[in-house]
Amino acid sequence: MNKNNSKKWCLVHIGNDITYGLAFVAGELKRLNHQIFWIDGDDEIDALNKSIIKNKPDYVCFGPLSTEFSRSVELVKEFKKVLPSLRSVFGGKHVLAIPDEIKKNDDIDYLIWGPVYETIDKIINSPPKTSIKGAPTMPCNMQPALEEYFQQVPRMGSRERKYIMSHFGCVYNCSFCCTSVTRKSYGAKAYKEYWLSRRPVENMIEEAKLFLKFPTKEVSFEDDDVLYGTHEGAEGTDWLIEFTKAWKKEINIPMYANVTPNTVVKATDAALATLAELAGTLTMGVQTTGGDSSRLFNRHFQDEKQVIEAVKIMTKFGVKVKLEVIIGLPNIDGLCPDPVTDAIKTIQMCQRIAREVPPEMTWTSCFPLMLYPGTELHKKAMRAKIPLSEACEFEWHSGEGSVKFDPLTMKRIRNMTKMATMFIKYDMNERWMRALMDMDLNESSSKQLSECQYLESLTFRLGDGIESEFDSILKGMNFKY
Numbered sequence: 001m002n003k004n005n006s007k008k009w010c011l012v013h014i015g016n017d018i019t020y021g022l023a024f025v026a027g028e029l030k031r032l033n034h035q036i037f038w039i040d041g042d043d044e045i046d047a048l049n050k051s052i053i054k055n056k057p058d059y060v061c062f063g064p065l066s067t068e069f070s071r072s073v074e075l076v077k078e079f080k081k082v083l084p085s086l087r088s089v090f091g092g093k094h095v096l097a098i099p100d101e102i103k104k105n106d107d108i109d110y111l112i113w114g115p116v117y118e119t120i121d122k123i124i125n126s127p128p129k130t131s132i133k134g135a136p137t138m139p140c141n142m143q144p145a146l147e148e149y150f151q152q153v154p155r156m157g158s159r160e161r162k163y164i165m166s167h168f169g170c171v172y173n174c175s176f177c178c179t180s181v182t183r184k185s186y187g188a189k190a191y192k193e194y195w196l197s198r199r200p201v202e203n204m205i206e207e208a209k210l211f212l213k214f215p216t217k218e219v220s221f222e223d224d225d226v227l228y229g230t231h232e233g234a235e236g237t238d239w240l241i242e243f244t245k246a247w248k249k250e251i252n253i254p255m256y257a258n259v260t261p262n263t264v265v266k267a268t269d270a271a272l273a274t275l276a277e278l279a280g281t282l283t284m285g286v287q288t289t290g291g292d293s294s295r296l297f298n299r300h301f302q303d304e305k306q307v308i309e310a311v312k313i314m315t316k317f318g319v320k321v322k323l324e325v326i327i328g329l330p331n332i333d334g335l336c337p338d339p340v341t342d343a344i345k346t347i348q349m350c351q352r353i354a355r356e357v358p359p360e361m362t363w364t365s366c367f368p369l370m371l372y373p374g375t376e377l378h379k380k381a382m383r384a385k386i387p388l389s390e391a392c393e394f395e396w397h398s399g400e401g402s403v404k405f406d407p408l409t410m411k412r413i414r415n416m417t418k419m420a421t422m423f424i425k426y427d428m429n430e431r432w433m434r435a436l437m438d439m440d441l442n443e444s445s446s447k448q449l450s451e452c453q454y455l456e457s458l459t460f461r462l463g464d465g466i467e468s469e470f471d472s473i474l475k476g477m478n479f480k481y
């Protein structure tokens with residue numbers, strides 16, 4: 001690139017977690033010799049405006065998830081007041097899910113649908129109000145730029161947990177998830193080639209070396225399924241062995257990773273043993289295994305028997321398993337007539353799973369169902385005229401899900417999400433659960449219960465010692481409860 005064509009781009013972090021996709025945007029901008037700087041979009045507007053005035057960027061970039069979209073638009077409005085020449089660029093998952101609705105927004109100048117690759121020159125050479133579809137590239141060409149991010153948004157640099165991914169797709173098709181939008185748009189063949197191929201090990205190690213320079217206690221291996229392609233005859237086992245060797249030698253920070261029961265039961269012993277060396281804890285997306293509610297989620301290929309088998313396999317390898325479940329389901333096609341009974345059944349299923357393995361080897365996180373725009377389940381719920389709750393801000397610690405039930409049911413679902421971890425850990429029976437879920441929580445108890453659940457997740461992975469640092473971890477977060 002001719003140096004004169006180099007533009008200045010401001011990347012906006014929002015929320016408590018690394019905006020991983022935007023870090024890849026930063027990587028691509030740097031590769032093309034543009035100038036970048038980061039700001040923390042959760043800072044006060046005055047301070048942010050000062051930075052915009054001082055740095056005078058040509059473009060301001062956002063990659064919000066749905067929960068961060070309204071803050072992103074609020075910031076664009078403010079920034080344009082102090083720097084009218086500024087152009088806004090929006091990409092990422094929320095844009096991917098509902099591009100047509102977002103296009104209508106006057107504050108958005110460039111809408112990027114899909115990958116950032118092959119879009120930067122098009123942005124520069126196109127008039128505002130242009131939508132651009134990105135081109136996929138092989139994962140070996142994708143590298144995030146994290147150093148400036150960690151330095152300029154220090155609460156992310158010092159966050160105890162960092163993220164890494166080896167591939168960017170998922171083989172499943174859960175109705176509440178928006179990843180299938182990409183598969184549909186680019187086609188199954190391209191999806192397999194670009195989104196499900198793994199990155200070269202050396203690129204991941206290069207990325208992770210930076211974690212060693214910043215305070216990092218654990219790294220979350222964020223692939224949707226780290227055991228993808230590790231069944232007999234597939235290539236995933238060799239990749240995992242190579243990666244694990246390199247990680248142990250060069251990085252050696254504790255890892256945890258995501259798996260699905262379906263791949264655990266099919267994985268080779270070599271893959272399972274290797275994963276056990278790499279990660280002391282795994283997250284297993286169980287969601288629900290009641291026949292009808294799993295049909296609602298398009299996850300009926302999995303049942304309780306398979307989940308128990310998968311949990312037993314992993315715990316025999318000495319790996320702890322975090323189970324994730326979802327409650328507060330809408331009654332569509334008569335599949336979930338009573339959400340409270342469904343929630344209790346889901347909790348009881350987790351209690352049964354926990355009893356099958358030694359104590360302290362499982363932990364459950366319970367989410368209220370959030371209907372993300374653009375997903376199949378959202379569309380289905382709209383067709384079925386399911387009322388949506390205004391209180392849902394897509395913050396799971398708040399316990400506020402998307403479906404609007406009557407006030408008593410709303411309270412019960414909220415209380416269940418805040419207390420499910422405790423119900424399962426202490427194996428409470430239905431009477432205790434029903435009694436506790438009817439309580440009116442005040443502000444303080446509501447906050448403390450959510451903090452207790454969060455601390456539980458940290459001690460499960462990192463041991464009791466982390467409790468002494470819990471207050472300082474909370475300080476670096478804008479903890480929503």
Ligand code: B12
Pocket residue numbers: 015016017018019020021022024025061062063064065066067089090091092093094097112114115116117119163165168169170176177178179222223224367372373394396
């Ligand atoms: C990694 C990940 C996380 C990480 C990092 C999240 C983050 N903020 O980046 C963690 C673990 C923190 C996380 C948490 C959550 N996540 Co998450 N997560 C993912 C996951 C597995 C991968 C996303 C990813 O980074 N991919 C790799 C990057 C490289 O791809 P990408 O983001 O698409 O970015 C590319 C393009 O989109 C584009 N791009 C992206 N941004 C921008 C911006 C500009 C300006 C441009 C030009 C281009 C561009 O360029 C990138 C490179 O090509 C997806 C599922 C999936 N398989 O996609 C869910 C997903 C993004 N998560 C989701 C959700 C719901 C959550 C949680 C709310 C879960 C919860 N209940 O708590 C929290 C929210 C926390 C938060 N506020 O950040 C949803 C989002 C749905 C939505 N519409 O908002 C997804 C899609 C899964 C789902 N269920 O549908 N998540």
Ligand code: SF4
Pocket residue numbers: 170171172173174176177178179180224285
């Ligand atoms: S397994 Fe996860 S990423 Fe894959 S479709 Fe289901 S929710 Fe989405």
